[in-house]
Amino acid sequence: MSKHSLQLCNFNDLPDWQKDNPLIVNYYVRETNSLFKSLCSIFLFHSESMNIFTHLIPALLYAKFTYNAITTLEQVSYPIVFYLISVIICFLLSSLFHLFKCTSVQSNEFWGKLDYVGISLLINATIVSMALLGFNESRYTIMKNTFVTQTSCLTAYVIILAIKSHPKQGENEDDNDGTLSEDDDCCCDDHKGTRAKLFASLGLSGLIPVITGLYIYGPKVVYYKINIPMVIASVLCYIVGTLIYVFKIPEKFYPGRFDLVGSSHQLFHIFIVFGTVCHYHAIQTAKNFALNQAST
Numbered sequence: 001m002s003k004h005s006l007q008l009c010n011f012n013d014l015p016d017w018q019k020d021n022p023l024i025v026n027y028y029v030r031e032t033n034s035l036f037k038s039l040c041s042i043f044l045f046h047s048e049s050m051n052i053f054t055h056l057i058p059a060l061l062y063a064k065f066t067y068n069a070i071t072t073l074e075q076v077s078y079p080i081v082f083y084l085i086s087v088i089i090c091f092l093l094s095s096l097f098h099l100f101k102c103t104s105v106q107s108n109e110f111w112g113k114l115d116y117v118g119i120s121l122l123i124n125a126t127i128v129s130m131a132l133l134g135f136n137e138s139r140y141t142i143m144k145n146t147f148v149t150q151t152s153c154l155t156a157y158v159i160i161l162a163i164k165s166h167p168k169q170g171e172n173e174d175d176n177d178g179t180l181s182e183d184d185d186c187c188c189d190d191h192k193g194t195r196a197k198l199f200a201s202l203g204l205s206g207l208i209p210v211i212t213g214l215y216i217y218g219p220k221v222v223y224y225k226i227n228i229p230m231v232i233a234s235v236l237c238y239i240v241g242t243l244i245y246v247f248k249i250p251e252k253f254y255p256g257r258f259d260l261v262g263s264s265h266q267l268f269h270i271f272i273v274f275g276t277v278c279h280y281h282a283i284q285t286a287k288n289f290a291l292n293q294a295s296t
């Protein structure tokens with residue numbers, strides 16, 4: 001099967017299940033009904049290409065960086081490695097979703113679920129890594145473990161909810177009683193509202209360990225302990241990225257002009273990548289602070 005058999009089309013020529021954002025007018029890969037054809041679409045430049053690469057390239061760079069960190073550092077920080085691996089998984093699953101979503105409605109749904117799993121794992125790792133490194137003293141062990149367990153249980157719940165609440169278009173499921181079902185009703189194909197809520201949660205959940213730390217240690221210690229400017233930058237990246245995504249900026253103002261490059265979804269991906277870089281710097285600071293504390 002050659003890539004030439006792939007069809008690029010405009011929004012109006014798409015089957016209903018593929019119609020998501022009418023402001024992206026052209027260069028869609030039409031339903032392929034073949035995973036191999038969808039895989040071959042990576043060699044074409046189409047409306048999902050930048051969505052694929054804005055997470056695939058960072059995933060590969062993070063993988064190389066993590067491998068180097070594990071193999072060259074004398075003292076590996078497991079919370080940091082856990083965070084980095086979660087980022088890699090999240091970005092890889094996102095890339096695969098954007099690559100294979102054009103295959104069929106079932107494939108779109110399946111990879112969409114995995115995309116949510118990746119997002120949930122990233123949320124979990126963001127909070128857990130900060131909690132593990134920020135509350136390093138032995139007197140906070142019980143609180144820290146409770147915090148980590150609670151977060152992990154909540155993440156597992158979000159994953160189960162995300163997996164269960166993706167009805168196919170035209171099908172009814174009687175278990176849609178959570179917040180996710182609202183989005184499925186209004187946006188079956190891409191679940192934009194759900195995704196936006198999950199990422200907003202990610203941005204806001206980063207504040208939970210910070211607020212707890214402020215209460216325990218006081219603002220001055222926390223500022224240096226976890227690199228507050230980087231934490232704020234990370235949260236801002238998630239919030240700004242989510243707003244751009246929700247309000248479809250910039251294609252809202254110039255429909256059709258950002259079909260290939262510069263659309264809201266691509267910008268959203270890029271903001272998320274920068275958010276993870278900022279969070280990495282914050283937890284790296286927390287690790288160094290804990291090491292200095294231990295050596296003095």
Ligand SMILES: [Zn+2]
Binds near residue numbers: 051094098265269
């Ligand atoms: Zn995406």
